[in-house]
Every structure is written in C-alpha cells, then in structure tokens.
Amino acid sequence: MTDINELNQKFGTAGRIAFRKSAYGMTEAVLVNGYGSCEISLYGGQILNYRPTGHNPALFMSRESERKFGKQIRGGIPICWPWFGAPPSKELPRHGFARLMNWEILSSSYDSKMSEIIIGLQESEESLAIWPHKFELVQKISISDNLSIEVTTFNKDNKPFEVSQSIHPYFKVRDIADTSVIGLENLTYTDLLSKKKETQIGALCIKEETYYIYEGENQSCVIRDAGLKRNILITSTGMNKLAVWNPWEKKSKKLNDFGDDEYKKMITVAPVQTANSPISVKPGEKVSIKTAIQVVLS
Secondary structure (H helix, E strand, O other): OOOHHHHHHHHOEOOOEEEEEOOOOOEEEEEEEOOEEEEEEOEOOEEEEEEEOOOOOOEOEOOOOOOOOOOOOOEOEOEEEOOOOOOOOOOOOOOEOHHHOEOEEEEEEEOOOOEEEEEEEEOOHHHHHHOOOOEEEEEEEEEOOOEEEEEEEEEOOOOOEEEOEEEOOEEEOOOHHHEEEEOOOOOEEEEOOOOEEEEOOOOEEOOOOEEEEEEOOOOOEEEEEOOOOEEEEEEEEOOOEEEEEEOHHHHHOOOOOOOOOHHHHEEEEEEEEOOOOOEEEOOOOEEEEEEEEEEEEO
16 A cells, blocks of 8 residues: 555544655655654665654764665664675675565554554565565554664564564764763674674774674663763664664765765664574564664753
C-alpha cells in the first residue's frame, strides 16, 4: 500500500501519526506527541529525523545524501541487515539490503504518552536472488520520553540462517571537538583502521578518523555534547558490540554522499552484532534487538 490517502485513512491519526510523499518521491511516516517528533522513510525502513521537544534535532543527515531509490541514505538511523559491514561477496551491498528496500506499514497506535508505528519487510524475488532465505523483518518505532527501535527477525524458512545486524544511528553534535562519549571506560576495542586491540582509558574524544568496535553485550553509553549542552543516552539489548565512527577530514572528502566538513557535526555510536559472531535463527524462531535513545539537558 503506497497511496498516501489510503495510508492516512487506515493508519493515520490527526495530530499524531501521518503519511506523506517526500520531495524525493519516497513515502514517509511522521510520529508526533508531546515528547517530540520522528520522521521515517519507508524506503529503507529508516528513521530520518528525531527531535525531542525543547531540543535541537538529535540525528545527523548529510546534505549530500543521495535520496534516490537504490542508494543508501547517509544519516538518520539505517537498519543494517542481514549482515553488518563487508558483504558475503563483493558485488553485494555493504551493511546488507534492508536499508535499500521498501518496507510496508503493518500497524500504528498511540496513547497519551506514546506514538508508535510497526513496519515490515519480507523476502522477495529481489532479496532471494542475493540472500536465499525466507524471512520477515519487523521494526517497531515509538516515541515517548525516548525514541525506541526494536527489530525482530523471523525465520520463515525450513533451514536455519545467520544474521549480523545493527541499529545504526548517526548523531548530530554542535562540534565534534567539544563532544565526548562516556561509559566505554576500560572496555576492549578493536581499531578497524590499525587492526590493533586497545583498552579505552577515560572518556572517548574524537580527534582523527575513528572506527572502533567495542566488546561487550548490551552496552549503554552517553554522548556528552558540550556545545549543545545536552547528553544523548543510548541503551541497547540483543547485540554484542558497539561501533563508533567518524570519517574525519580526509575520509570525508572521499565519500560522495558526505560533505567535506560534515565530520565536525556528527558521530555514529551504534550497537551491533558483528559478522564474526552472528546470531543463528532456527526455522520458526525469532530474535530481537532493541535500542533506546533519550536526550536530556546536561
């Protein structure tokens, strides 16, 4: 169902849940309540924007993002699935195909403190050609005093399959020079650029191109943004590592869908289940991952 009027009639609620066509021709859902607002693209099943009431937007979206079907959207919260990182073979897309396909609305609901939408993706001829498994992927997105994202994988096939995955937020900051990540102290991490293992000493401050994978299940941490005088609290369940990424100046200039100076305004802090420790899902079973994001004044 892609007709906007039909979507609004079946799933919309005046002042709380609405659907629209973007300037790029993509169907979007908007959730609103007293706690804030959230915009979701059905292409990619991707949260584009989250603005808690009384705060600046919490998520980064590159001005150079290619908002075209078949291209990734650089920013917001993409869902990396059924693999995170490098693909099984080089002709396949990095970080999986879920963020490159159209999702369907399954349901919507609201009450005095919450607005929620549930969207889904199933196997298709397109997906089976690159990943030969029958599945249903369901994403529940709700805003209350936080933004909550839960992604559930159902195995509809007659054989088990493995997934690596991530709920992968790009966060907006005033200035990366005045930003730190708290809560990772004493954790072991792998520097994916140098291939070295290190131990985090003190708060993480980004001063160069950074791509770290921290060890530890169900990690929680805080992005401390001194420039915006706010803290972003990130909690997760169901994932065994945490990725931190900033491309810095040199890498930014090599990315076609990222502004040369935008590294100063963003940081990715993403719970992940990496490819070297995937989750096995048996036929008829399901697994879920969840991330919650809350913005508070510092």
